[in-house]
Amino acid sequence: MATIELASGKYITSRAKILISLKKVQQQGNPAVVSNGSSVCSDPCSSHTVLDNYWRSTSYGSGSNCDSDKRGWYRFVGSGGERMPETCVPINRCNTHAPIWLDGSHPSQDDSIVTRISCAHWDGNCCRWSSNVQVKACVGGYYVYKLEGTPECSLTYCTDPAYIGDPCSCNADEVCKLVNGTWGCQCTQELNSFDISNLQPELDCGTDHIKISISKCQLETMGFQNIIMHLTDNGCFGFEERRNRTLVSVVTPTQAGQCGTQLTKNETHATYSNTLYVADGMVIRENEININFNCSYPLEMKVSLETAIQPIVSSLNISLGGTGKFTIRMALYQDLNYTSPYEESRVVLSTDAMLYVGVMLDDGDTSQFVVVMKNCYATPTENAMDPLKYFIIQNSCSNPRDSTVTVSENGVSAHGQFALQVFKFVGSHNLVYLHCEIHLCDVHAEACKPVSTIYGLHASWITLLVPVLMALACHAFA
Incomplete structure (x- = not known):
């Protein structure tokens, strides 16, 4: 093997x-061999003349066209129809005096040529003049006809407007073929079996x-x-x-x-x-x-709240080449129930208000991984590397010096939740930028619930930009 x-x-x-x-185990068969002295004829499905005349339609009125010069293989296309009618056509139709129709059905198998009778209607006789017509059904959902001109003028080969376009809706690796009288999609034979x-x-x-x-x-x-x-x-x-x-x-x-x-x-x-x-x-x-x-x-992702220009909940899918992707979501909630995120594009909060922040693993293998917020801190600028940092969560534990900080969920499920009172940095900074470093912890291989210091997978950055006494604004951390 x-x-x-x-x-x-x-x-x-x-x-x-x-x-x-x-x-x-199967072996290839022998290719077909053409005997010496035999002639190979061209396939009329690929060697024919196209007739694109809307006025050949049986719904078109009178005219004086004559098809006396139409000798050879032809294919009808266009809005007038793509096949000959199989019933008698009234006189003075198809832009002629005596319209020609096909007395017999079209072939029911592809790759075979059949002979039918073509009839011209005139003087109360649906077959006043007749001649032989050869017909072939071609791969692709159309017919070709070998016409023999006309015995008189003005006679014209008509088309049926009921048959327009491809009778099949085939996919890229299929072709439209006629099998047992029904057009259908068949696999192409181009690939080596x-x-x-x-x-x-x-x-x-x-x-x-x-x-x-x-x-x-x-x-x-x-x-x-x-x-x-x-x-x-x-x-x-x-x-x-x-x-x-x-x-x-x-x-x-x-x-x-x-x-x-x-x-x-x-x-x-x-x-x-x-x-x-x-x-x-x-x-x-x-x-x-x-x-x-x-x-x-x-297991390393970045996501941020673009609250100034998008709804309060946003997400970013990270995919590396042909790999899969997990989705991390982040939201700013209105209360400690963490059920009602802010929906406005701008939110005004005072320093007396509380911030309720939630981080969640959306889909993914939640039976295997939980969200651990390792370090969450605030900066006066959008730069997560700003040397001025105020830690809210450090080494997966809340800041013991800030009594307003509470971590309600961390390292136990696909959700992480924390809250703190809104504050403002000293100086002219009007926005407070929150940054969180997270990782997805394998509950079957690691101790994920924080005790003091958590060691684990590489961190993911989540950035939440929260202004104080101004409208909420967000910026993605690059």
Whole structure:
């Protein structure tokens, strides 16, 4: 069993890696051979003349056009219609005197040419003049006609305005084909059925889920007719979805243990890994594909309240290349219940008021990680590195010198909450800037609830800019 990497053996960019193993017993068949002396005719579906005449429509009135010079293969396009009518057309229609229609049905299979009778209506006879017309249904949802001119003038080949545009709505890897009298989307045959380098799984590292998808057409061209897909836990199986391509996808929650997903962690990232199994039916004899995949989520993020120009609650998603992303949210609340955030774009607070600040991990693996506010402090400028700092929380504990500071939740859940009385720095500074350094703590591997000093993962910066006696303003900390 050979093991290769995606992108034709090239390395996988970012931290989202996929390895593919393929076991194949099936052998390629011999290509078709043209016998010596035989002639190869051009396909009329690719070699024809286009007629784009709106007045060929059966709804158009009288005229004097004559198609006596129309000899060869033609395709009708445009607003007048894209196929000939199959019923008798009244005289003085289609910009002519005697309109021509098709006496018979269009072919029900593609790749075959049928012969039909074309009739011209005149003098009370729906088939006053007739001639043979060859018709072929082409891949792409249209017909071509081999016309033989007209026996008299003025006679014109009509089109049916009821048939305009592509009869199919196919994806990028499909074509419109006629099968058993019905137009439908069929997979293209351009891919080499046995070329594994054409297999291109898609990996979506979502906030609360991981989805891996494979093109259904790619699998079918590789010989998979009854596609069975599942993860390590075979209860997590594949489903079909249509986007720009038809995909077969499997989804697992971003949580250790779900669908057989495993979690590994270092100081900067949490990585969730699983294996996708693809087979042709329940019994494997020919094709088997195993895809090992993982998504890495950074545990270091930045978020700030842009209160001056946006609502009071804001968020920022951080994604590194093809990695996943967790979302940290921050809000300024109206009271100690932490349930009613300020909705105004500007908030006026006095030095008698209390600030209620909440930080939360939005989605993500909340069964694995909790929010720890390590250091929260105020500065008179938006610069978090300003040497003048007033610590509200230091080493995960509240400032014992400020009796107004209370930390109601820290290191026990996906939320962090603290409160303090509004204050003002000495001097002409009208704004107080709050900065918080946080990290996501693994409850299964660390002691997360603060006691004195917490050591853990790299910090995340959260900046809240709070003015005193003025409207609330925010600025993102870069």
